Amino acid sequence: MIDFHTHAPAWRTASWLTGATFGPGAFLDFMDGAGVEVAVVLAHDGLFDPEPSANDELAAFVSAHPARLVGYGTVHPRRPGAAEEARRCFLELGLGGLKLHPWLHGFSPHETVLDPVCEEVVDAGGILLAHDGTPPYSTPAQLAALARRHPRLPVVLGHGGLHDCWREALAVTVETPNLYLCLCGTPPYAARRILAGAPSEKVLFGTDAGLSGRPGQDYAVARIREVDGWGISTEQREAMLVHNPRRLLERAGWES
């Protein structure tokens, strides 16, 4: 399976997300134990301090095993040079996408300052994944509006609306051709409803592995097991865990 939402270790940040410092070897051990072949690895320190150095460190982490770890950089779109840093993430660092965190970084997906950043992702053939599910920013409808402004940009709702916005996440995923939905931290009752209503080719799955204080990432292993209780068909399961994420990763240049 492909885990479309994991995080790099916390090398510098002590935060309410806790986190631990571990090497790529320990992360691959977690993946092997959990049956994860490929992981999309998002920023951790970069969530709290979206500086270019965080992208450098993320790129170094995933470079240990590029066939199995696909890094997504991060920028703060209001900071000077954000679009240039987005370009550097693809052209220099070889990352596969960009992660935005409007809620933590305090900007709205409606801000036009995002447009040059999104254009860089389109030009590089990359994917944009955004945190979602936490008003006032990062609502699925705001991110769907961003996707509609950039119809050639694949946009992934990183959390399927979480507890507060999952109905909205389902509705806008159905309505917006270039919007995808990653079930990650989405409560099980909501995941079941989303899987029953969303086009099966648009649903992804993620564990948020990497945020744990323990390198074994036991909560991520539990989230994978949780899928067994969602009552979905084998076809739906394979679409979500294998075919859909693979299609998106390959579109962005990843080769197994």
Ligand SMILES: [Zn+2]
């Ligand atoms: Zn996350």
